Amino acid sequence: MPLSTHVWETPLRVRYAETDAMGIAHHSAYVVWLEAGRVDWMRSIGLSYADLERAGYSLPVVELRVRYVAPSRFDDELVVRTGLSELRSRSARFTYEIVTAEPHPRQLANATTQHICMRAGAVARMPDSLRAAVERTSAGQSAG
Amino acid sequence: MPLSTHVWETPLRVRYAETDAMGIAHHSAYVVWLEAGRVDWMRSIGLSYADLERAGYSLPVVELRVRYVAPSRFDDELVVRTGLSELRSRSARFTYEIVTAEPHPRQLANATTQHICMRAGAVARMPDSLRAAVERTSAGQSAG
């Protein structure tokens, strides 16, 4: 299975509601940002996660790992860098880096999420549209 | 339509994730607490909102009003006092008070939420189980 080395950058700003009494973004907010990055990554290769769901698929998170390197604060501009690091017949892994939106970005966190493909309440093969899109992207990269 | 004067008290503690950089509970957290109070109120009269949903009903919020009187902080013990203030054939209004969990409670917020009854994507009559439960509760109170 060819693996996409395509990395997508999703910009975001830390919302006030995402801060906590330490004055920094709460660690659970990062988990939500990873998801925003993942959805955006799919869109960037021509896939809509909303469409996948309408076709009966879902990709629930089965494992999550986040390393918090440096704090972020209200109104900070960040970038989530998302890549697909593994694609199997029934599972996938995404790898992320959250960095500052600066000319010389500093890493604030790095993370991985492991997903299984579900359909009709059971583990299922990844939809062909996902595989095809990943192959197209990887082919484009090899050719480039 | 008999109106229940039954008020239910839901205890809760302010979670760290619910605080913000001001060091107080974020105002959006109260909206989540009202919902917890409302679900508990239903349970207290013998209704499960989860069961209502499984029967195809939902009670989305169509209007929300919250007045924030005094702040709450991490780990504070609070009580949500929930009552049903209006029940119509297709809508309902709940009234809430959020107070400190003390012998002499202080009010931190008061609120109302207005709901419509939906089923199969359309506005629907309130389920009979809800009406019956409310009437039972009100009758019990009159008798008491």
Add this chain to the structure above:
Amino acid sequence: MPLSTHVWETPLRVRYAETDAMGIAHHSAYVVWLEAGRVDWMRSIGLSYADLERAGYSLPVVELRVRYVAPSRFDDELVVRTGLSELRSRSARFTYEIVTAEPHPRQLANATTQHICMRAGAVARMPDSLRAAVERTSAGQSAG
């Protein structure tokens, strides 16, 4: 006190984490979006809420009203339209409309938030920078 008629549009996408078991964006998410709109409105007139906070000020919400007109769903593109509807010496009111990001936007919700100005734990006069920025914006509009 001149009142700004300046309305700012903040685009956003409904995050998966903001949806609920009804399949729509949870009503508490709108409260967070209003805040994002408010912070953006301030930035649009040259003010940073983060800077206001560093100068010791805060503008906590003392009253919130939201009317939910139509649901939004995962990945929907929305726009928060924010305006300042009242500015007093120690308080302010913002008015919002949340609409679909379409050529012919539909209204999904409308809202108001009332704020007081706090500094060093007490109600305080609004910072001069806020008044000045509002007057500048209003003057610009009158002149335009």
Add this chain to the structure above:
Amino acid sequence: MPLSTHVWETPLRVRYAETDAMGIAHHSAYVVWLEAGRVDWMRSIGLSYADLERAGYSLPVVELRVRYVAPSRFDDELVVRTGLSELRSRSARFTYEIVTAEPHPRQLANATTQHICMRAGAVARMPDSLRAAVERTSAGQSAG
């Protein structure tokens, strides 16, 4: 450093706001539940995290790992089982299990969080009150 084998059980119910469009509790909600379990664990050995913060300490999460074994749904009653699995001079690790609140609990998730001790913006030694409380608890367990 003596390690407490003391495990504390925190009961909770899945809130509607914590569900997502898949009809299950969103994976970021678990991160908030772990924190509630951790705060409760501290309280169970006589420590208040709120007091630690007032004394200038904080214990930010530097690493988070969650394995999601089975989904939970709105209104489900769960239990967070929290234990301290490592205590060093400047860091600590907590281990968690989230299970159903049933006579024969099923595991829904397991997790670890790694924390460093911060004070006045710098890494610091764990407060004596935390070490003493952990030693007391462990001694009590050995004696038992």
